[in-house]
């Protein structure tokens with residue numbers, strides 16, 4: 344569900360499923376939390392494959408951001424229009440940095 | 454439902470709805486039949502807007518072809534992939550001439 | 564060999580009143596569900612067409628075009644299979660009609676071209692397996708489509 | 714003024730067992746149905762999101778995450794309106810929660826960021842009208858979306 348890859352000091356975490364919804368959120372939370380506990384502190388979440396996120400999925404991303412706290416950074420890449428819309432509607436677009444592609448995001452964090 | 458237009462001796466009949474299915478077939482049949490009775494004998498059926506045709510819709514097109522008989526011609530234009538597929542599966546692709554665009558079809562019949 | 568009944572990962576049941584305008588509501592709904600799988604768009608189109616033919620038949624034949632009848636369409640997603648059950652309480656179909664439905668016509672003879680009678684032949688081509696049974700006045704057609712090549 | 718009940722042009726009813734994996738079956742089904750209208754893809758996405766939030770709430774709150782409960786989602790297409798009714802027989806919601814649901818947080822304070830509590834605020838933003846009523850142990854949320862600008 345999360346494919347992760349070290350890119351220098353940056354962790355590129357790619358979601359492989361199409362949906363990050365209430366059914367998928369618990370699995371995502373476990374996976375991303377394990378990455379953070381394993382030492383990932385600068386994380387690019389690549390959502391290129393994800394066509395749908397609901398508030399449970401977004402809540403799980405927020406929870407990862409909180410787990411990182413001030414010692415790290417988590418940014419989003421490859422947002423499809425419905426995902427971008429959800430960020431706007433919840434105003435969390437003011438909280439998350441977003442990049443068009445995962446490569447852009449890795450370069451910015453690296 | 455059918456927008457028709459005289460192009461020289463050719464009648465360009467454009468379907469405006471997305472679907473030509475069992476719900477729409479009777480209305481289509483009435484409309485196309487009226488065109489033929491009104492004297493249309495070389496007809497281009499422009500299906501560009503149509504994303505779905507079922508066997509009832511296709512049967513209605515066949516019935517128009519039969520109504521024309523040997524004194525006329527009816528060709529199809531702008532077939533979307535699902536419509537092309539239906540023609541193949543029913544082997545009626547051997548019966549109907551098809552053109553990529555309505556303009557191509559009008560030129561060929563004109 | 565005793566074989567247990569598999570439980571689908573996900574399921575939704577649709578009910579519609581038997582009337583042609585409602586058929587597209589069900590077929591579009593199933594097409595929408597198919598987007599949860601890895602099916603290609605052209606394969607989803609095939610499911611939509613085959614299902615439209617099957618439900619049209621229920622409206623036209625099982626309920627003879629009379630309104631008021633109920634059609635139930637159950638959509639079951641298994642890891643590798645999409646199963647769609649279509650149920651009605653109308654006139655039963657002779658299941659032998661499903662064995663080898665034909666599309667016969669002579670290209671050269673316009674009068675022989677089919678204006679109908681294509682539904683069952685399409686359904687046969689568009690699904691990997693079809694079953695039909697009548698039990699306690701309830702007819703059920705089961706349409707199965709593999710989501711993977713095995 | 715006596716006003717009669719409008720009859721939809723087309724209708725389909727969905728039933729699902731209250732479980733998160735089934736929610737997408739219903740929301741994708743409704744997204745598929747929306748393609749019958751002239752709605753733009755981004756508006757269909759909005760309906761899908763708002764409906765997902767509403768059904769998730771039924772699974773999570775009305776049925777407290779317990780399995781076995783039934784959720785019914787009716788999809789009604791009128792010439793200018795899409796109406797979706799979501800019904801359950803679980804715990805009723807206090808309808809005052811719908812009046813003015815808020816999304817409050819402080820961008821500068823990570824601890825204040827919401828991990829939940831966004832559903833009702835999203836639903837409010839994504840539909841033109843929302844109603845909720847409980848009658849005879851049955852809860853019904855009605856979500857309405859105009860298909861045209863009036």
Ligand SMILES: Nc1ncnc2c1ncn2[C@@H]1O[C@H](COP(=O)(O)OP(=O)(O)O)[C@@H](O)[C@H]1O
Nearest residue numbers: 620621624625654655656679680681682683684
């Ligand atoms: N669901 C059904 N219930 C009862 N009879 C059916 C059903 N489906 C098909 N049939 C019978 O099988 C025949 C062939 O069906 P089909 O190939 O779909 O063509 P058409 O519907 O155009 O007649 C129908 O004319 C009808 O007699």
Ligand SMILES: Nc1ncnc2c1ncn2[C@@H]1O[C@H](COP(=O)(O)OP(=O)(O)O)[C@@H](O)[C@H]1O
Nearest residue numbers: 770771774775804805806829830831832833834
């Ligand atoms: N369908 C429902 N049935 C019962 N209670 C509900 C329902 N929907 C929402 N609620 C109540 O309203 C609160 C706010 O819901 P919402 O904004 O969706 O956020 P969340 O679901 O994350 O708590 C819920 O915590 C719950 O108490």
